[in-house]
Amino acid sequence: MMTLFGKVAAFATAVPVALTMMVASVQAEPIRIALAETPSDELAAFFVALDRAKANGLDYEWTAFSDEELAIQAVLSGQMDIGFGTPYSAMQRSKAPLRIVFQLSKLKFFPVTTKKYSSLEDLNGEPILLHSRGGGTDSIANVIEERVGMKFGDRSYVPGSSNRVAALLGGRADATIIDLSNKNKLMRSEAADRFNVLEMFDVEASDEALFGNLTWIQENEAQVDIFVKALVSVWQDMHKDPTIVRRETNPDGPIGQLPKEILDELDGFYADAVAGGLYDPNGGGRKAAMADMEWYSAAGQLDGDASTLNIEDFWYLAPLDAASK
Template sequence: MMKLLRKIAQLAFAVPVVAGLVMSATYADTIKIALAETPSDELAAFFVALDRAKANGLDYEWTAFSDEELAIQAVLSGQMDIGFGTPYAAMQRSKAPLRIVFQLSKLKFFPVTTKKYEKLEDLDGEPILLHSRGGGTDSIANVIEDRLGIEFGERSYVPGSSNRVAALLGGRADATIIDLSNKNKLMRSEAGKDFNVLEMFDVDASDEALFANLNWIQENEEDVQILIDALVSVYKDMHDDPTFVRRETNPDGPIGQLPEEILAELDGFYTDAVEAGLYDPNGGGRKAAQADMEWYSAAGQLDGDPSELNIEDFWYLKPLDAATE
């Protein structure tokens, strides 16, 4: 599937796959966006927002990196302007003043295992398959260990929930943490009877967020505002009617060119996601920022007492405040 999606991105933008990323065409005076994965059903709402932003005068290009760490490094280096991720450790440890401007999704992930495990405590000492080192599923694993007093065995990393599902189905893993969409697809399939979804505590912290260098944000406030306005409008419309995402998806864009079987599931995916609380219609804001302080401190990615951390050291709220007034 990953190879297919990369091929689609190549065809859409007529560019090569280079060193673990898919490059879009490059134009002058554009916002350069670093995605943390190739276009998929989970990014459909974001691309609808990009279309709305473009209609309001935003010029942009996107690059799909193979994982979140590469996207973060691309923004840190100045190669890209805005990135996908939750770069809290990088924010605290690097000299670059990175700031989050929008919560794209919450950490609504699910531990899924073969039938040999029935509860999270059964995973003490057991190997687990996660998305990326330092990413959302890695932090979930850290917090599970902290809250339950267990310790996972070897951690292996395979980007993409669908690829981790394939590892489960192929007998190459017995335990992983996957997203809502792939959990539902797996458990509704004929193979679902062979797996357990382990009970998990609620999490309101960010899984994916949009971030950039504060200096760049302030130098490009008009463009940033156009993008945040578009995102807020899409997220509010999505909560009113999750099926609008499929209707507004550009058939000639990277999402519209995905296989028809994926497009056919968009209505179901966004209906499930909205019902599960995956997306905050107000872009997260201060509530998400405070939840992030607590979560990522517990996950070991932020140092210090979360009650003493200043959210404005990690979030730049001006564009979101303006968009949600």
């Protein structure tokens, strides 16, 4: 028979073992994150969230892919756990149960052209430079064609709005679709009189979202919850004060190593983005999911009428629901 002392000793031994097992369950394997582009000012808030998540026990590693399609394929193949993108077509057609857990940004993009064009109708049959095949700017081009009743010419793909601005400035393109921040920078520059920002309808759907395989998400619930809570905290804090991103950027991290001229513009970048409605402080959730159903069905990346689609076939809302409590 075990003595009282023996029972106490056994309990004392079991407690740290149990705690060790709990910690191990959170940190069993690093989350493998597939970025859809190399680190840039557009990813500064995301890396601040990663730092906050790391401080709360999340272990992670990231890989930058050259475009969204490759990031999606990396998650589909199991090479990566979490990816950037809006893989609605892959979700519907793939056997893998991909689900979105957080809306990173909305489709706040603008058609910008040289002075050759003054309206969307003028782009009928003309080549256009976009971010990635099947991505947000590709879907915008599809909806423009449907609503305006025209058809773009050849579509070429160059990831990163800043890179597409460089193509415009260098005379390598006459028409593209770029994000809010780069549109503002271009039209404030000395070259502004060379370009037109074409009138565009408003869009609330997701541009970039965080997604993963549902089975993996549920098996790694503790890690995903830490991650999503960190994202929500940063997105809410930067709505109160956009300078939080610059102030919390790790000088030794991938964003902190960017050129000084980019770092000096972070406050302006996030002030413009927040004012322009680029980020939902609550991570999108059901509101974003409904907007996505309407947008991506109209864009031809989802089969079926939006009213017939079930958002739970595309979003897994439990992590956001937990973060909001």
